[in-house]
Amino acid sequence: MPDNTSGEPMEFFIDMQRCIGCNACEMACAECETNGQESMIHIHYVDRPFSVQTTVQVCMHCEEPACANVCPADAITLGADGIVHTAKTSHCIGCSNCVLACPFGVPKKSDTKELMMKCNMCYDRTSVGKKPMCATVCPSQALYFGTRTEIAEKRPNSIPVNHFGFGNENVKTKVNIMMPKGYSFLKVK
Amino acid sequence: MAMLSGVSLTNEKSYMVGKFARLALKTANLDYNGRLCMVSAGAGNKKAFGLDRSSNSWEDLKHAEVILIAGANVSETFPTLIHYIWEARDHGAKLIVVDPRVTPIARTADIFLPVRPGTDSALFGAMLKVLADNDWLDHEFIEKHTSGFEDTLDAVKDYTLEWAEEITGVPAHRILEAATLWGKAATSFLMHARGIEHHTKGVDNVLGCINLVLATGRIGKPYCGYGTITGQGNGQGGREHGHKCDQLPGNRDITNPEHRQYIAKVWGVEEKEIPGKGLSAFEIIDAIHRDEIKGLISICFNPLVSLPNSNYVRAALEKLEYFVAIDFFLSETAHHADIVMAGSLHEEEEGTVTTAEGRVVRIRAAVTPPGKARKDSDIIMELAKRLGAEDKFTYADSEAVFNELRVASKGGTADYYGITYKKIEDNMGIFWPCPTEDHPGTPRLWEDFQFKTPDGKAHFNPVPYRESAEVPDEQFPVRLTTGRVVSQYLSGTQTRRIGKLVDQSPYPQLEIHPELAAKYGITTGDLVRVHTRRPRLNSRLWLWKPFVPTPYSYPITGAEKWRLTSSPTVRSTPFPKFPNLKPPLVS
Numbered sequence: 001m002p003d004n005t006s007g008e009p010m011e012f013f014i015d016m017q018r019c020i021g022c023n024a025c026e027m028a029c030a031e032c033e034t035n036g037q038e039s040m041i042h043i044h045y046v047d048r049p050f051s052v053q054t055t056v057q058v059c060m061h062c063e064e065p066a067c068a069n070v071c072p073a074d075a076i077t078l079g080a081d082g083i084v085h086t087a088k089t090s091h092c093i094g095c096s097n098c099v100l101a102c103p104f105g106v107p108k109k110s111d112t113k114e115l116m117m118k119c120n121m122c123y124d125r126t127s128v129g130k131k132p133m134c135a136t137v138c139p140s141q142a143l144y145f146g147t148r149t150e151i152a153e154k155r156p157n158s159i160p161v162n163h164f165g166f167g168n169e170n171v172k173t174k175v176n177i178m179m180p181k182g183y184s185f186l187k188v189k
Numbered sequence: 190m191a192m193l194s195g196v197s198l199t200n201e202k203s204y205m206v207g208k209f210a211r212l213a214l215k216t217a218n219l220d221y222n223g224r225l226c227m228v229s230a231g232a233g234n235k236k237a238f239g240l241d242r243s244s245n246s247w248e249d250l251k252h253a254e255v256i257l258i259a260g261a262n263v264s265e266t267f268p269t270l271i272h273y274i275w276e277a278r279d280h281g282a283k284l285i286v287v288d289p290r291v292t293p294i295a296r297t298a299d300i301f302l303p304v305r306p307g308t309d310s311a312l313f314g315a316m317l318k319v320l321a322d323n324d325w326l327d328h329e330f331i332e333k334h335t336s337g338f339e340d341t342l343d344a345v346k347d348y349t350l351e352w353a354e355e356i357t358g359v360p361a362h363r364i365l366e367a368a369t370l371w372g373k374a375a376t377s378f379l380m381h382a383r384g385i386e387h388h389t390k391g392v393d394n395v396l397g398c399i400n401l402v403l404a405t406g407r408i409g410k411p412y413c414g415y416g417t418i419t420g421q422g423n424g425q426g427g428r429e430h431g432h433k434c435d436q437l438p439g440n441r442d443i444t445n446p447e448h449r450q451y452i453a454k455v456w457g458v459e460e461k462e463i464p465g466k467g468l469s470a471f472e473i474i475d476a477i478h479r480d481e482i483k484g485l486i487s488i489c490f491n492p493l494v495s496l497p498n499s500n501y502v503r504a505a506l507e508k509l510e511y512f513v514a515i516d517f518f519l520s521e522t523a524h525h526a527d528i529v530m531a532g533s534l535h536e537e538e539e540g541t542v543t544t545a546e547g548r549v550v551r552i553r554a555a556v557t558p559p560g561k562a563r564k565d566s567d568i569i570m571e572l573a574k575r576l577g578a579e580d581k582f583t584y585a586d587s588e589a590v591f592n593e594l595r596v597a598s599k600g601g602t603a604d605y606y607g608i609t610y611k612k613i614e615d616n617m618g619i620f621w622p623c624p625t626e627d628h629p630g631t632p633r634l635w636e637d638f639q640f641k642t643p644d645g646k647a648h649f650n651p652v653p654y655r656e657s658a659e660v661p662d663e664q665f666p667v668r669l670t671t672g673r674v675v676s677q678y679l680s681g682t683q684t685r686r687i688g689k690l691v692d693q694s695p696y697p698q699l700e701i702h703p704e705l706a707a708k709y710g711i712t713t714g715d716l717v718r719v720h721t722r723r724p725r726l727n728s729r730l731w732l733w734k735p736f737v738p739t740p741y742s743y744p745i746t747g748a749e750k751w752r753l754t755s756s757p758t759v760r761s762t763p764f765p766k767f768p769n770l771k772p773p774l775v776s
């Protein structure tokens with residue numbers, strides 16, 4: 001059974017303010033085993049001695065994915081539905097170009113597998129209307145997967161943003177970050 | 190003979206253990222690991238309300254205007270509660286957090302009150318005085334439904350904000366801000382956990398919180414609530430059905446002749462066959478050292494890790510003539526047993542547990558115990574048979590145990606009589622008390638303001654401030670407190686076997702404010718040795734600024750986050766026999 005029957009598409013909304021660093025998402029991702037016990041979502045402390053603030057990193061699924069653009073082996077593809085797929089094992093040569101190119105620091109190169117690995121928004125689940133594993137376990141709902149209507153109702157004080165600025169580069173993504181009301185753009189310094 | 194039990198057991202198993210120790214082992218000395226957990230909260234609740242249960246379903250939390258969380262690192266120890274808190278905040282609720290450390294939830298609080306460890310009751314006292322001085326009181330409620338208010342107020346009459354700042358280290362204006370928010374709110378929810386309870390004066394701290402709730406009359410009404418946050422898998426139900434040294438099922442008192450009569454009837458024995466009050470968990474260890482107890486059975490308890498002073502506990506286990514451990518994994522404690530019986534996990538047996546809200550829910554057997562392991566309840570029944578008490582343990586399944594528990598709890602304060610497996614199923618759980626089969630259960634207590642105290646009123650209790658059992662001195666100038674990490678559960682018997690969880694916190698860590706670290710010339714990653722009045726600890730260091738938000742005034746707070754190690758202290762309070770886990774001192 002799909003998790004949503006309204007007809008409105010479901011999207012990913014991430015609110016780092018809510019994250020409590022419980023790592024449940026990492027465990028769920030790893031336990032799912034699609035990626036061989038490795039988590040494709042990463043939780044990091046910003047600066048542990050000074051704050052318990054954590055960051056949550058999944059692939060943002062860029063409209064113009066730098067990772068795919070720099071891949072010399074055409075291993076990374078962008079699907080018609082906006083999902084940027086993880087490197088095809090048959091193509092990936094483990095050059096790490098994508099690792100260096102991604103503005104969000106998402107892909108990781110697995111040294112043992114000589115392969116780039118990254119989150120594909122649980123394509124096996126989301127393509128059939130289910131939520132990604134991480135979003136199903138997040139107790140603070142820092143990771144929310146649902147419709148725009150739902151998020152507007154549930155979070156009256158914040159707004160989804162999917163426009164980011166890195167220096168002179170602007171990036172638009174499929175995944176949304178929740179910001180306080182009034183913002184529409186996030187400049188990353 | 191003695192028996193030790195644990196609160197991660199289902200209601201059914203807790204009940205069986207209570208009956209087994211009294212009727213098959215025929216010993217009074219049965220106690221449980223909740224002794225290290227929530228007894229301060231239970232004792233405080235019984236004094237104030239005559240009942241030990243969270244007053245509300247957490248649904249009420251979602252609509253409260255102000256939420257106050259004291260001494261509860263809920264983000265690491267009860268992550269599922271966060272969802273309720275955030276939902277309330279999405280709709281405008283304000284959050285106040287009391288904690289010596291900036292925990293992940295404290296980081297997001299509207300008002301954060303960073304208390305020095307061990308000074309919580311001074312903070313609550315000063316807040317109560319602010320409420321009274323500004324007349325943010327519910328006079329009608331206080332008048333009609335409570336007692337002891339005058340004396341309680343009298344106890345805090347000198348507790349000015351400045352005094353409280355001096356004691357707690359929290360700036361006076363922040364205390365005022367918090368008290369104002371609390372005082373002016375129309376609805377509120379207060380929750381606390383081990384941070385304020387794990388003290389020799391844990392009951393004082395709990396009563397200090399309850400006084401704030403009662404003064405504003407915000408209980409027994411929609412979106413107004415109070416509750417302690419349970420620790421273990423069945424932290425609520427496991428403390429109600431008789432595997433405590435002083436308790437019989439239904440939260441009955443083992444020294445009360447009527448209660449004994451009733452249970453004797455349910456069990457089909459003479460009243461005198463039920464032993465009296467026995468020794469508490471730590472007293473059992475003492476009694477082993479004194480050669481008064483020579484045999485022990487433990488189930489679901491890893492005292493070597495969870496009781497203070499592991500060297501002392503280890504020596505006791507070694508001294509036993511006969512020790513049987515029932516456990517699903519070979520815990521540190523089980524290593525010392527003469528016989529280990531491989532029991533069952535949560536996921537391997539049917540049953541019920543009672544949530545932190547007081548809601549009785551079903552637990553399912555998802556898998557069967559592997560190899561020669563057996564269900565805990567089968568082991569208990571087999572032992573009972575060999576001890577000649579077979580006729581008292583003839584349960585066909587967990588539902589049969591539950592049905593007996595229902596009858597045994599009938600008329601007690603924790604009354605489960607009207608709860609059936611089917612009702613639980615049909616209603617997503619049922620809140621006790623539920624005295625009859627057509628009763629819907631009680632998600633919100635005290636709507637009738639009929640409290641369970643002898644006079645039917647809620648009791649204010651005066652809380653004059655007193656120092657911790659230990660205060661800093663020249664020899665031990667630094668306070669040490671303890672905390673938990675999200676990746677490890679209880680004594681870690683289960684979670685320390687899971688590689689990814691171990692990776693998250695592979696060894697105990699000492700967290701310390703950078704200024705204090707500079708004083709000692711130590712930095713992150715150093716191996717440090719901490720001297721306390723108890724055995725010393727060795728640990729890796731983490732610099733940890735979020736400890737003391739006003740670092741220039743008193744950078745003397747240190748904290749220890751340990752997965753496992755020898756625990757610092759063995760001093761017990763006379764009541765409720767709680768060892769002083771927080772805050773010992775270090776040098």
Ligand code: SF4
Pocket residue numbers: 058059060061062065066067068084101102103104105106107118
């Ligand atoms: S976030 Fe990084 S890995 Fe994901 S699509 Fe964009 S560039 Fe590629």
Ligand code: SF4
Pocket residue numbers: 018019020021022023024025026043056137138139140141142143
């Ligand atoms: S599950 Fe949610 S709250 Fe926990 S670490 Fe992941 S994003 Fe943060």
